[in-house]
Amino acid sequence: MGAMTNHSLRSAFASPTGSVLSLCLIGLAAGCGPSENRVESGIREQVLHINNATDIRSLDPHTVTGLPEFHVVAALLEGLTAVDPEDMSPAPAAAREWEVSGDGTVYTFYLREDATWSNGDPVTARDFLFGFERILSPNLASQYAYMLFPMKGARAFNEGEIEDFGEVGARAIDDHTLEITLHQPVPTFLSLLSHNTWYPVHPDTILAHGAIDDPHTRWIRPENFVGNGPFTLERWATGRRIEVKRNPDYWDAGRIHLNGTHFYPLDPPVGERAFRSGQLHITDPVPPERIPYYRDQLPEVFMTDDFFGTYYFRLNVTVPPLDDPRVRLALSLALDREMIVDNIYGGERPAAYSFVPPGVPDYEPEPVIEPDLDRARELLSEAGYPSGEGFPSMRILYNTSDEHSAIAQLAQEMWRRDLGLNLSLENAEWQVYLDRTNRLEYHIARSGWIGDYLDPYNFLNTMAGGGGNNRTGWANDDYDALLNEIVGTRDTGARRQRIREAETLLVNEAPVIPLFFYNRMYLKHPAVQNWRPTPIGYRTYKDVRLAAEE
Numbered sequence: 001m002g003a004m005t006n007h008s009l010r011s012a013f014a015s016p017t018g019s020v021l022s023l024c025l026i027g028l029a030a031g032c033g034p035s036e037n038r039v040e041s042g043i044r045e046q047v048l049h050i051n052n053a054t055d056i057r058s059l060d061p062h063t064v065t066g067l068p069e070f071h072v073v074a075a076l077l078e079g080l081t082a083v084d085p086e087d088m089s090p091a092p093a094a095a096r097e098w099e100v101s102g103d104g105t106v107y108t109f110y111l112r113e114d115a116t117w118s119n120g121d122p123v124t125a126r127d128f129l130f131g132f133e134r135i136l137s138p139n140l141a142s143q144y145a146y147m148l149f150p151m152k153g154a155r156a157f158n159e160g161e162i163e164d165f166g167e168v169g170a171r172a173i174d175d176h177t178l179e180i181t182l183h184q185p186v187p188t189f190l191s192l193l194s195h196n197t198w199y200p201v202h203p204d205t206i207l208a209h210g211a212i213d214d215p216h217t218r219w220i221r222p223e224n225f226v227g228n229g230p231f232t233l234e235r236w237a238t239g240r241r242i243e244v245k246r247n248p249d250y251w252d253a254g255r256i257h258l259n260g261t262h263f264y265p266l267d268p269p270v271g272e273r274a275f276r277s278g279q280l281h282i283t284d285p286v287p288p289e290r291i292p293y294y295r296d297q298l299p300e301v302f303m304t305d306d307f308f309g310t311y312y313f314r315l316n317v318t319v320p321p322l323d324d325p326r327v328r329l330a331l332s333l334a335l336d337r338e339m340i341v342d343n344i345y346g347g348e349r350p351a352a353y354s355f356v357p358p359g360v361p362d363y364e365p366e367p368v369i370e371p372d373l374d375r376a377r378e379l380l381s382e383a384g385y386p387s388g389e390g391f392p393s394m395r396i397l398y399n400t401s402d403e404h405s406a407i408a409q410l411a412q413e414m415w416r417r418d419l420g421l422n423l424s425l426e427n428a429e430w431q432v433y434l435d436r437t438n439r440l441e442y443h444i445a446r447s448g449w450i451g452d453y454l455d456p457y458n459f460l461n462t463m464a465g466g467g468g469n470n471r472t473g474w475a476n477d478d479y480d481a482l483l484n485e486i487v488g489t490r491d492t493g494a495r496r497q498r499i500r501e502a503e504t505l506l507v508n509e510a511p512v513i514p515l516f517f518y519n520r521m522y523l524k525h526p527a528v529q530n531w532r533p534t535p536i537g538y539r540t541y542k543d544v545r546l547a548a549e550e
Contacts, residue, residue, distance in 0.1 A: 037278035043546040051271035051283040052263040059220045061196040062135040076227040081193040085532035090190035104185030111176040115251040125172035131200040137213035143468030147197040152183045191453040202226040257545035284522035308535040309450035309518035318473035326379040328510035333376035352514035356456040368507040388420025395426045398446035399433035474511035
């Protein structure tokens with residue numbers, strides 16, 4: 001990447017007065033005048049200013065479900081393992097090392113004796129047990145509790161079949177030795193442990209503000225939060241920013257160069273203007289209409305990274321006629337995915353004809369469906385809606401974003417033009433959107449999934465019957481049986497075949513309609529060094545530094 005001076009950045013990003021004024025109104029433009037901007041002061045103070053794209057609802061590692069939340073949580077808490085950005089392999093984190101039994105079912109973790117909570121308490125094996133019990137508690141109702149189901153007895157405890165957590169396969173051998181027993185071998189288990197669902201929480205802090213299974217207490221507020229990560233929570237101003245500060249007592253504090261990070265909840269157009277005016281070091285994503293400009297004119301700041309994710313529509317199958325798989329498949333077959341990615345992203349993202357994205361070891365997704373208008377019309381007619389006659393009014397729900405709106409409008413027009421269906425559009429703010437999809441208060445909803453680890457099962461398991469991330473009402477016994485076989489086999493070829501069978505069943509049943517595969521397109525100031533993204537969105541703020549330009 002070529003060097004670019006602050007002077008050249010300011011010249012290239014010269015913005016209209018109106019853009020600067022809008023930033024002043026939201027309190028982002030420091031001083032709103034010719035004085036030092038936030039990028040410059042951030043370099044001097046080693047404070048990273050980054051756009052997080054939306055206002056988040058929680059910082060509780062056991063209840064959050066979105067990447068915006070995880071980006072902050074990952075700065076505040078740490079699990080047994082981390083992800084090595086170089087090769088995506090499991091790396092030591094709160095655990096300095098581990099042992100695995102010969103049959104692959106018993107893992108023994110040795111915790112760092114110098115690891116402490118931000119209040120000075122030592123991090124112990126019992127803190128992890130407390131966290132496991134908390135996320136699996138039925139009353140907490142964590143949508144991500146299933147991530148712990150490989151652990152022996154975890155599912156039974158979560159579903160109320162056993163009440164004594166002592167029967168679950170986790171125990172503290174001593175303060176710094178933790179043993180986890182699985183009900184069967186899981187080759188990806190060490191990678192699972194880097195996910196926030198496996199993070200510990202500080203027991204005394206949780207209990208000081210409520211019960212272990214109460215998801216609505218104030219322990220996550222800055223004045224109460226106790227974490228074991230590289231940063232501490234200093235400020236959370238809803239709608240404005242979240243500030244985290246370097247934790248000098250973190251066990252690996254010597255690798256932390258940043259003194260702090262500020263996360264801003266700006267939608268993409270505002271984030272792009274803030275970047276252009278010198279108020280952000282990183283903004284993600286780039287508004288689609290600005291991609292050609294940065295790609296062609298400012299490649300020094302335009303970044304494109306692999307991203308293990310799929311953008312799709314989810315369908316509420318509890319609402320007729322979406323309970324009919326013929327209707328759902330007709331909707332899927334009628335969409336011209338190539339036109340969508342060409343119109344919105346200038347062809348910069350690949351159209352999706354499978355649910356699992358490419359780029360995973362031991363499995364290369366194959367196209368499961370192809371656009372077929374004749375077949376779509378035939379299916380719709382078979383379902384009782386020839387040329388769309390008699391089809392009820394329905395809505396496409398999306399969280400507020402120009403990008404999501406444009407995609408929904410294209411789908412709306414294709415379904416109107418080619419199937420005779422009249423659907424309306426409905427937008428909602430992020431938190432409202434999450435609540436409504438969780439409660440199945442929608443017809444068709446824009447959705448996306450970024451893998452938690454590099455394995456197809458992580459995508460397919462989101463659609464397990466009754467799963468917390470399903471949110472469609474769809475369940476299929478044959479599909480769930482295939483998921484169990486995928487988990488239970490250690491034969492790579494047999495596992496690959498079961499994955500393909502499950503994916504084919506899912507895409508043809510069409511409770512989800514894949515549209516395209518993600519890549520990450522964002523803007524990064526040249527001063528940001530050692531920024532190492534991963535395909536699963538995992539971020540480590542270790543080693544990141546802001547270098548003054550010569």
